[in-house]
Amino acid sequence: MRRRFQWEPYILLLPSTVYLMLFFAWPMLQAFELAFRDENGVWTLEFIQRMVNDVNFWKAVRTTFILIVTIIPLQFLLALAMALLVNAKLRGSDLFVYIYALPLAISDLAAGIIWFAIFTERGYLNTVLYSLGILDQPYIFLNYQTAWPVVAVVLAEVWRATSIVMVVLVAGLQAIPREYDEAAQVFGAGWFTRLWRVTLPLLRPSIQVALILRTILAFQVFAVVLAVAGQALTVLAAEAYRWYGSWRNPHVAAAYAALILVLSLGTTVFYLRTLQVSEEVRV
Amino acid sequence: MxxxxxxxxxxxxxxxxxxxxxxxxxxxxxxxxxxxxxxxxxxxxxxxxxxxxxxxxxxxxxxxxxxxxxxxxxxxxxxxxxxxxxxxxxxxxxxxxxxxxxxxxxxxxxxxxxxxxxxxxxxxxxxxxxxxxxxxxxxxxxxxxxxxxxxxxxxxxxxxxxxxxxxxxxxxxxxxxxxxxxxxxxxxxxxxxxxxxxxxxxxxxxxxxxxxxxxxxxxxxxxxxxxxxxxxxxIGNPPMNFLKGMLRHREDRLEVATSGGTLEVPEAMRSALLAQNRDDVIIGVRAENIEPQTQEAPNTLRGTVLVVEPLGSHNLLTVRVGEEHVKVSTSADFRPRSGETLWLRVHPDKLRWFDPETGQAIRGE
Structure with missing residues (x-):
C-alpha cells in the first residue's frame, strides 16, 4: 500500500522558509548581483577591482583579522573560565550568570560609546591616570598611529560579547553528565587533566557552535569600531558602510558584503571540519 | 592490606x-x-x-x-x-x-x-x-x-x-x-x-x-x-511473614496465641520473652519454613487457601490465617485448591520473635 503524502511537515516549514527566502536569500542574491553587474546590466569585475585597489582595503582586511585573532582566543579562554566557574555550582554562582550576561543587554553602539568615554582625550581613563599623578597631561589613546585604538576595540568587544560564548559553553557543560568527571577523579586525574582529557573533548560540539557564532559576528564588527575609534580604525563592514553611505556606490559596498559572506562561510566550514565530532564519539 | x-x-x-x-x-x-x-x-x-x-x-x-x-x-x-x-x-x-x-x-x-x-x-x-x-x-x-x-x-x-x-x-x-x-x-x-x-x-x-x-x-x-x-x-522473596501474637501460660509451658491458632514457645526463648514484661509479641516465619498439612493437628495454625501460584520449582500459597495473610512455599506437587482449609506447622526453631513496639528482634539463649 502506498503511503499517503504527508503535507503537515511542509506546511509547518513554510513560514520560516518564506521568511528566509524573502529576507536572507533574496537580498543575498541581490547583493551578489550588485557586486558583479553594472547599471547597464553588464557582468563585470570592475567593482571588485575598485574595492581591492582602494587605499583602505588592505588596512580594513588587516584590522579585521587582527581583531579576530586577538578577540576570539581571548574571549574563548575567558568564557571557558567563566563557564567552569558557573558550572562549579559554588555558592552564589547563579549570580555570576546574571552579572556576566548584563553586557548582552546593551546594544553594540552603546557599548562602543561607553568605551569611547573611557579612552577619549578627556575620558575616564585619562582622568584617573591624571588624578593619580601618573600622567601630567591627557594622553591621546585613540590616535591612529598607535596600537591603542585596536586595544580599545578589543576590550570593548571582549567586555560586550564574551558572555554569548559563555552561555553556549555553560549549556554544553551542563549537558555533560557529572559521572564522567567523577570517574576521572576516582581513577586519579587532577583538575587540569580532567579538563583537558574529559571535559573539553566532551564539550566539543558546544565549542564548535560558540566559535562559529563568534567568528561570524567578528567579521561583521562595525558599530563598536566606529564608536570607539572613528576614523582611526577601519574594518571590512565599516568600509561597506562608507562606500554605501559616503561615496554612494552600492556596487563596491556590495562587493565588501560579498567578501564578508565568503570569509564567514569559509571559517564556518573550517571549524566544522577541524572540530568535527564523529558519529561514534557522540555522548 | x-x-x-x-x-x-x-x-x-x-x-x-x-x-x-x-x-x-x-x-x-x-x-x-x-x-x-x-x-x-x-x-x-x-x-x-x-x-x-x-x-x-x-x-x-x-x-x-x-x-x-x-x-x-x-x-x-x-x-x-x-x-x-x-x-x-x-x-x-x-x-x-x-x-x-x-x-x-x-x-x-x-x-x-x-x-x-x-x-x-x-x-x-x-x-x-x-x-x-x-x-x-x-x-x-x-x-x-x-x-x-x-x-x-x-x-x-x-x-x-x-x-x-x-x-x-x-x-x-x-x-x-x-x-x-x-x-x-x-x-x-x-x-x-x-x-x-x-x-x-x-x-x-x-x-x-x-x-x-x-x-x-x-x-x-x-x-x-x-x-x-x-x-x-x-530481605527474602517473598518477605518474612509476620503475625501478631499474645503470650500466655498454660500449665508450666508458655504459648503464643494468634488469630489462627496457638503455637508452643520453645524453651530457649522463654526467659527472653518473659523479660519483655509484656504479653504481646510479633512472630516471624519464612515461607519455606512453613509446612502445610491437610489434617488437623496440635501446634498448628489453621488457615484458608486464598491464592495458589505455581512457580515451576515450587508453589507459592497465600493463606488467610485468622485476620492475617501468610505466604507459604510448598513443593511443586502439592497443589491445594483455593478455599481449602490447611493446618500450617512451623518448626519452633524457625520462629523469630520481635518486639511489637520497636520491631527489634528478641533473641533467646
Missing part, C-alpha cells in the same frame, strides 16, 4: 536532609561487603563518601589504616564502577580501560599488557578499538568493570553496577562478577537495592534504612536472623 573503617560518618545535604546518620562500619581486608537498602536509604551517598566524591560532615574514614577523610578521590587509591558506567564516550574501549593506568604513568608496555588482561577477563578483548556508542549496555558495563580492575585496586567500589542491565544479562553478569571478584582479592563495597544480588555476592551485608545500618552480618545470618521486622520484610 586495605581494610575500610568508617567511624560515625555523617552526611547532610542542604543542611537538613540527613543522608548518612552516624554510620560506623568495618570492612575487613579482601572482604566483599554489600550495602543493601531501599532507594533513599543513603547507601549510594555512603559509598560516595568512601570514594571521596562527597565530603563528610562528620566522622572519619580510614582505608588501609590511613585517614583519608579529607583526601581527594585520586589520593585514595580506589577504583569504582558507576551505575551509569561513566565509560568515556570520546575514548576507545582500550583507552577507557587504560585510563587509570595512564594516570598512574605506567610504562606503555605495562599498560598494553594490563588492558589486554582485563579485557580478556571480561571477554571484551575483541572490542578494544571500538567506541562506547558502538557497544551494547552489557558490553559497556564490562568496559566499566575492566577499567576498574585494570588498575589492580586494593579497594573496589561498585554502585549498583547491574541495575541497568536486563534481567537475563543481570543473572549472567552476577555469576561472572562473583568469579572475577574472588580472583582479584580487592576489598569491595557493593551498593544494591536488590536483595538477591546482596545475598548471592556478599561476604557480609549491611542493611541500611534512613541513613543508618540496621544489621551487618553474613547473608545467611541476615536472612535467618533479621535484626528487626524491617530487615525481615526487606
Amino acid at each position: 586495605a581494610e575500610i573503617r568508617l567511624e560515625n560518618v555523617r552526611k547532610v545535604f542542604d543542611r537538613k536532609v540527613v543522608a548518612v546518620d552516624g554510620v560506623s562500619l568495618m570492612v575487613k581486608d579482601q572482604e566483599f561487603t554489600v550495602l543493601l537498602g531501599p532507594s533513599g536509604c543513603g547507601k549510594t551517598t555512603l559509598l560516595r563518601c568512601v570514594a571521596g566524591l562527597e565530603q563528610v560532615d562528620g566522622g572519619r574514614i580510614f582505608i588501609g589504616g590511613r585517614d583519608v577523610t579529607f583526601l581527594p578521590p585520586r589520593q585514595r587509591h580506589i577504583a569504582m564502577v558507576f551505575q551509569s558506567y561513566a565509560v568515556f564516550p570520546h575514548l576507545t574501549v582500550f583507552e577507557n580501560i587504560a585510563f587509570g593506568l595512564r594516570m598512574q604513568r605506567q610504562p606503555e608496555a605495562a599498560i598494553r599488557q594490563r588492558v589486554q588482561e582485563a579485557a580478556e577477563l571480561l571477554h571484551i578483548a575483541d572490542l578494544l578499538e571500538r567506541y562506547p556508542s558502538q557497544l551494547s549496555g552489557g558490553q559497556r558495563q564490562r568496559v566499566a568493570v575492566a577499567r576498574a580492575i585494570a588498575v589492580h585496586p586494593e579497594v573496589l567500589l561498585m554502585d549498583e553496577p547491574l541495575s541497568n542491565l536486563d534481567a537475563l544479562l543481570r543473572l549472567e553478569m552476577r555469576a561472572e562478577l562473583k568469579r572475577l571478584l574472588r580472583d582479584i582479592h580487592a576489598t569491595t563495597i557493593y551498593v544494591t537495592h536488590d536483595q538477591v544480588e546482596a545475598l548471592s555476592l556478599g561476604d557480609r551485608i549491611a542493611v541500611m534504612r534512613d541513613g543508618r545500618i540496621l544489621q551487618y552480618d553474613t547473608p545467611l545470618a541476615v536472612y535467618d536472623h533479621p535484626a528487626n521486622t524491617f530487615v525481615g520484610g526487606f
Whole structure:
C-alpha cells in the first residue's frame, strides 16, 4: 500500500522558509548581483577591482583579522573560565550568570560609546591616570598611529560579547553528565587533566557552535569600531558602510558584503571540519 | 592490606536532609561487603563518601589504616564502577580501560599488557578499538568493570553496577562478577537495592534504612536472623511473614496465641520473652519454613487457601490465617485448591520473635 503524502511537515516549514527566502536569500542574491553587474546590466569585475585597489582595503582586511585573532582566543579562554566557574555550582554562582550576561543587554553602539568615554582625550581613563599623578597631561589613546585604538576595540568587544560564548559553553557543560568527571577523579586525574582529557573533548560540539557564532559576528564588527575609534580604525563592514553611505556606490559596498559572506562561510566550514565530532564519539 | 573503617560518618545535604546518620562500619581486608537498602536509604551517598566524591560532615574514614577523610578521590587509591558506567564516550574501549593506568604513568608496555588482561577477563578483548556508542549496555558495563580492575585496586567500589542491565544479562553478569571478584582479592563495597544480588555476592551485608545500618552480618545470618521486622520484610522473596501474637501460660509451658491458632514457645526463648514484661509479641516465619498439612493437628495454625501460584520449582500459597495473610512455599506437587482449609506447622526453631513496639528482634539463649 502506498503511503499517503504527508503535507503537515511542509506546511509547518513554510513560514520560516518564506521568511528566509524573502529576507536572507533574496537580498543575498541581490547583493551578489550588485557586486558583479553594472547599471547597464553588464557582468563585470570592475567593482571588485575598485574595492581591492582602494587605499583602505588592505588596512580594513588587516584590522579585521587582527581583531579576530586577538578577540576570539581571548574571549574563548575567558568564557571557558567563566563557564567552569558557573558550572562549579559554588555558592552564589547563579549570580555570576546574571552579572556576566548584563553586557548582552546593551546594544553594540552603546557599548562602543561607553568605551569611547573611557579612552577619549578627556575620558575616564585619562582622568584617573591624571588624578593619580601618573600622567601630567591627557594622553591621546585613540590616535591612529598607535596600537591603542585596536586595544580599545578589543576590550570593548571582549567586555560586550564574551558572555554569548559563555552561555553556549555553560549549556554544553551542563549537558555533560557529572559521572564522567567523577570517574576521572576516582581513577586519579587532577583538575587540569580532567579538563583537558574529559571535559573539553566532551564539550566539543558546544565549542564548535560558540566559535562559529563568534567568528561570524567578528567579521561583521562595525558599530563598536566606529564608536570607539572613528576614523582611526577601519574594518571590512565599516568600509561597506562608507562606500554605501559616503561615496554612494552600492556596487563596491556590495562587493565588501560579498567578501564578508565568503570569509564567514569559509571559517564556518573550517571549524566544522577541524572540530568535527564523529558519529561514534557522540555522548 | 586495605581494610575500610568508617567511624560515625555523617552526611547532610542542604543542611537538613540527613543522608548518612552516624554510620560506623568495618570492612575487613579482601572482604566483599554489600550495602543493601531501599532507594533513599543513603547507601549510594555512603559509598560516595568512601570514594571521596562527597565530603563528610562528620566522622572519619580510614582505608588501609590511613585517614583519608579529607583526601581527594585520586589520593585514595580506589577504583569504582558507576551505575551509569561513566565509560568515556570520546575514548576507545582500550583507552577507557587504560585510563587509570595512564594516570598512574605506567610504562606503555605495562599498560598494553594490563588492558589486554582485563579485557580478556571480561571477554571484551575483541572490542578494544571500538567506541562506547558502538557497544551494547552489557558490553559497556564490562568496559566499566575492566577499567576498574585494570588498575589492580586494593579497594573496589561498585554502585549498583547491574541495575541497568536486563534481567537475563543481570543473572549472567552476577555469576561472572562473583568469579572475577574472588580472583582479584580487592576489598569491595557493593551498593544494591536488590536483595538477591546482596545475598548471592556478599561476604557480609549491611542493611541500611534512613541513613543508618540496621544489621551487618553474613547473608545467611541476615536472612535467618533479621535484626528487626524491617530487615525481615526487606530481605527474602517473598518477605518474612509476620503475625501478631499474645503470650500466655498454660500449665508450666508458655504459648503464643494468634488469630489462627496457638503455637508452643520453645524453651530457649522463654526467659527472653518473659523479660519483655509484656504479653504481646510479633512472630516471624519464612515461607519455606512453613509446612502445610491437610489434617488437623496440635501446634498448628489453621488457615484458608486464598491464592495458589505455581512457580515451576515450587508453589507459592497465600493463606488467610485468622485476620492475617501468610505466604507459604510448598513443593511443586502439592497443589491445594483455593478455599481449602490447611493446618500450617512451623518448626519452633524457625520462629523469630520481635518486639511489637520497636520491631527489634528478641533473641533467646
